[in-house]
Amino acid sequence: MRRPNILIVHWHDLGTHLSAYGHPVESPHSQALADQSLVFDHWFATTPLCSPARGSLWTGRYPHSNGLQGLTHRGWDYHPGERTLSHHLGDAGYHSCLIGLQHEANDPERLGFTELRTERPSWCDDVAEQAVEWIGEHAADDAPWMLTCGMTEVHRPWPESRYDPVDPATVTVPPWLPDNDLTRRDLASYEGCIRDADAALGRIIAALDDAGLAESTIVVFVTDHGSPFPRGKSTLFDPGVQTAMMLRLPEAYGIAPGRVAPLASHVDLVPTLLGLIGVAVPAAVQGVDLTPQLRGEVEQARDQVWLEKTYHGEYDPIRAIRTPQWKFVLNFEPRPLLQLPLDLEGSLTRQGMGDDHLEPRPMQELYDLTADPDEVTNLAEDPVHAEVRDRLHRQLLDFLAETGDRLLDGPIPNPDPAAA
Template sequence: MAQSQPRPNIVLVHCHDLGTYLGCYGAAVDTPRIDAFAADGVRFDRHFVTAPQCSPSRSSLMTGRHPHQNGMLGLAHAGWEIDEDEQLLPELLGAAGYETHLFGLQHITEYPDRLGYDRIHSENSLTADGPPSVHESARAREVAADFADALAAGGLGEPFFASVGFFEVHRMEETDGFGFADDRYETPSPDDVDPLEFLPDDPGIRSDIAEIQGMVEALDDGVGTVLDALEDAGLTDETLVVFTTEHGLAMPRAKGTCFDPGIEAAFAVRYPAGFDGERVEDALVSNVDVFATLLEIADAPAPEKEIAGESFASLLREDGTYEPRDRIFAGMTWHDRYNPVRAIRTDRWKYIRNFWNLPDVYLTNDIYRSDAGREVRDEFYDEQRSHEELYDLEDDPLERENLLAEDVPDDSEIADVHDRLRTELGDWMASTGDPLLDEPVLPEEVDDAHPWAEDGRH
């Protein structure tokens, strides 16, 4: 067991829409720098997020609370904001003596000054996600270079927390829809990529996979630049580095859905002076747990509000006190349309409750208007989704057979599992004050006149 250092530097590297599409997670893509980093540290094989969409999922990472608890029920550029009285990770780390820095994107507010960072770098990449043009300076290679330059100049403080946000692997609007490629990325031939197991092997899907691979190469380069900068500064051993993303690939049956490809996300952490690496953990964890974990490792104060996350710092330290989760919760409310869904996942079972009438498989606008979306949208929009879904993840890991699609005998195992998970989901919604239990969350409840906008902080 490595000796513990109580106050490491913390670097949180995060990207868009990646899911687990990395070589170290078994994907057929070259990601040598991320793979080596994950091999040196601790890679989590069952890390899930609270929402299969950007701003709500990121809000859980920053507050340790679910989106319906912290107010982020939709996207930051669509009028949604974290509640004014929430305490965010940079603020609490700052209270513990950390100098805090933001590089690149964040996408949880249109008013980045309220995030609590001591210094915001790359100013023009900090507006909410919206059109791709706002991320022209949030590409992985450029943001990583900014971090490396600042670190080399000695301007980050001691200890420091740096959030390093990359645009990749987000779709970009094009003349005929949404794709991934531009002249910054080298894209392989669609004939040379492997299909995704949860989608058919169709030309439009292959084309999008090829473009994703071009972006992933740039992402891997950016991560490598960050790691090299820490090594050059002699800070590798005393720095805790996290690499993660906020939800699954921007592909059908992934982003925007509570199927595993939508809510499962890469998560790897390395801290040579603090805990042993070179291992893979299969504990069920949620990104709502990361907040509590980092606060514990940094010896930072807890927020005033009760959090939903559970620290897994003891799991990283392997001290034998970690009590593993037996379930995680996820959901979404608003994206580019009203799509209220809540889900509970255990080791074996997934139960999804749909609160609105929508197509069988919801496609976010960027996926609907993509090559991949055009291949499947007639099929996915042909039927209305069931209000309840139950999947046996052992027998049906791709979540193809909804066990509630037909009548279930009252005395069957399926009926027992259904009753138990439906009750557990309802109890969780009640205990966390989920507004969906009372009534639909209508668009007029989104108030554009946020209180923090009144004092001119933009």
């Protein structure tokens, strides 16, 4: 029997900022996809910045394992010999194509795609136009294919010459951001960009369905990491690492659409897709095949997710464990509470938030996510919670040792110091 096609659409910097995740944002096309999909309510990036997060998505491995611990344009790359989803699918007879954005390698040829269409800009409209054309060209292929569509959106900036902002008075300001005119204008531009990217997503899904491929294609919609606002992107707070993730399956799988509550991680995408198409998961893949969980054979596939950050614009080594109730964060270097990347440092929200985030960061953080979902109260020094802190600390150190994290041996050097 012919294996199913795979269509993956991925955005930049979205987090969960869609109507499908409870945000009052104009996003009807992603909402329509969500209504037909498994929607993961607790899907987490491994890291809160672009290249390493994407590296985990496509290798099923953690940044400290695959080598991609910082941004590719700052000298970071996969370790030699790292294999991606495209490589694994190629071994299984798939034709694979990348349209638009990738941010995992300076040489896209090493990513394993059969075909690259990356010459044109990766704006959402350009990507959608090419994807619609490609789907039409390959609708009748005998061999299965994977099409990956990478959009620049919704990364900053959001110029009004490209995206019409929504009315700032209509936006809902998250509790972890200051509610003022500057933040509202920033969010209004962000949501205007989301609206345009959402329309482009709708065009791609419509082309697939109109070609009669809905029942022979697995559809994935995902983003790299959290939303591009202070206390989001580039932090290990949930708004920095929790992401949208939707999986639409052909009816033949017998798995009904719905919400998926248990924890899941970017590293789980590769093994889950391989599991769904009946391909053995390589031993080097560190994620979990969620297929048994999705079929109802097990209640949950994992008890925790592992989070990390090493380099963004600057060296900022952090490691963390997150369970359904707790998050323990280990900061390896003294840094300010928030180390803002350049795009956030120049944002409207930054202009209106003051300088409290420049206060020194504690070396350990512990949050009770049930009682304190916004991660405001650090319990790491509370004697009442010492047992929880120490247990999670041990689990985290054991995981880092088992997976060979070099950070345990000392600071990790920048591969391109001149770019820092």
